[in-house]
Each structure stands twice: as structure tokens, then as C-alpha cells.
Amino acid sequence: MQQQTRQPTHPGTILKEDYLLPLSLTLTELSGRLNVSRKTLSKIVNRKGSVTPEMALRLARVFDTTPQLWMNLQGKYDLWQAEYGSEAWQVVERLPARILHSDVVGA
DSSP states (O other): OOOOOSOOOOHHHHIIIIIITTTTOOHHHHHHHHTSOHHHHHHHHTTSSOOOHHHHHHHHHHHTOOHHHHHHHHHHHHHHHHHHHOOGGGGOOOOOHHHHTOSSTTO
């Protein structure tokens, strides 16, 4: 696994600190531009919701960014949460190298 010990910033925090506040946009104004409910946007900004692919497309259009920016922010945040928020995945054993690197997979 990647060794990142600092928790990545939630995309809602980026949205709030880098877009809403500097541009003096309210949640109501932005939710109207995005054509989503204020509640949906509020969940993201307050780190209670995630940026979906459709929301990434909407944010990219409104702020002239890319959907990949928003999806990468969300993906990094989610992966860190899974890696450091749970140990259940650590009981999974790796396949032996002889199986992974054999010429015939599945034989």
C-alpha cells in the first residue's frame, strides 16, 4: 500500500475553502448553478457526503476544472479512510508469486 500518513483533504473542504469562500458563493447559489439540492451540496461541503462521478462533472463544468480533479480528491480520501479506518482488509493473504507470475493464469 501507499505510505501516506497524512489524511487527504476531503473534496468538500476544497470546495468550501478554494471555491465557495474566495468566490463569495453561498450553498444556495452554487446548488442552483449545479442543479442539485442544497442538502446534497451541504453534505459534501460538511464532509458527510461524497463527490459522485455525476457531481464531479457538474463541479468541473461550473468551475472550469476537470471531473478527474474531483474524482481523484474523492478517491484519495476514500482509500485513506479504508486503509487507516479499518484493519479488516489486512487479514487477506497475498497469492503466492509463483501463481501471480506464471505464464498461464487460471490453469
